[in-house]
Amino acid sequence: MSSSSNLRRRLHHGDVDGRKRELYDTSDFGSLGEPLLGNDREYGDRHREQYSLEELLDDPGRKVQLHWSFIFSQLLAQWAQWLANIVLGSRSLFGRFTNPALPSQTRLHVPALTSLQEERLRQLQSRLKVPFDGSRIEHQDALKQLWRLAFPNRALPPLKSELWKEMGWQGTDPSTDFRGGGFISLENLIYYAEKYPESFQCLLLKQDGQRAEWEYPFAVAGINISFMLAQMLDLQSGKPTSRAAVRFLDLLADDEMAFDNLYCVAFQMMDAQWLAKGASYMEFNDVLKSTRAQLERELELEDISSIKDLPAYNMLRR
Incomplete structure (x- = not known):
């Protein structure tokens, strides 16, 4: 294994400057409590300038690795939103001329939940409240299952081992990282590995594109994504405050695994x-x-009736 590969897989926040990082305010969300990384504005020339998608496409001289499927999903989402604005007249010139009194943001309409939606939402909220407990046999077994899915041809290491860093845990004991994500974040990783094994392996091993010299740790990044989704969808309160959260409840009615997907x-x-x-x-x-x-x-796009309808879903590989 090359030194850069070791760096990519073993790096954790203590390797940078010994200071812990935060992503979001976590004080209000049960067992999902300590996300992974943050910004370091003192990091000098390693802090890269951010470019918009339009700038990347307009300037062929920029040496940035792009996924064409990702570009397509971005363009499709932007085009659909632009078309919806014209049709609905909410933010277009047409809307301003024909409906000058229309507010810039319409009030969020939250339809009444069906009994099925309420039940599935309760089940999901119950999952979110379960902390990872390294002393529970079923939690240990789940962690072992994740290793076997990630590295099927390698021997299972002890629950405390340097080898766990190769999956993107921050130390020798993965259970210490779950204080920020709860048991559902482990369930999410296992589901990803089982449902979309090719995509899982590509991201785990950083096989796609031109990778950074200092990569994100895979497993702990997964914990952050679980936390981000729970916040985005207002699952801690069950009272959606965005159109995206309302749409998710619609998707939950047709797919009990909508969160995992x-x-x-x-x-x-x-x-x-x-x-x-x-x-x-x-x-x-x-x-x-x-x-x-x-x-x-x-x-928020129209005609989204399942997770598979999302433009970005096309990037997943089985």
Whole structure:
């Protein structure tokens, strides 16, 4: 294994400057409590300039690795939103002329939940409240299952081993990282590995695109994505405050695993954002924020009746 590969897989926040990082305010969300990384504005020339998609496309001289499927999903989402604005007249010139008194933001309409939606939402909220407990046999078994899915041809290491860092845990004991994500984040990783094994392996081993010298740790990044989705969808309160959160409840009615499937899309989208921005370790926070924004835009598109209808879903490979 090359030294750069070791660096990519073993790097954790203590390796940079010994200071812990934060992504979001976590004080209000149960067992999901301590996300991974943040910004370091003192990081000098490793903090890269951020470019918009339009700038990347207009300037062929920029040496940034782009996923064409990611570009397509961004363009499709932007085009659909532009078309919806024209048709609805909410933010277009046409709307201003024909409806001058129309408010810039319409009031969020939250329809009454069906009994099925309420039950599935309760089940999901119950999952979110379960902390990871390294002393519970079923939690230990789940962690072992994740190792076997990630490295099927390698022997299972002890629950405390340097080998766990190769999966992107921050130390020798993965259970210490779950204080920020709860048991559901482990369930999400296992679901990703089982449902979309090819995509899972590509991201785990950083096989796609031109990778940064200082990469994000895979497993802990997955914990952050679980946390981000729970916040974005207002699952801690069950009272949606965005159109994306309302749309998710619609999707939950048709798919009891909607959260886990959305997690897989979000992880793939995050990695595509990472490559498109030419990001490095200290920019993980920015990448996760832009991933959230893009995911919200796609959830708000018309004619989205399942996770598979999301443009970014096409990036997943089985």
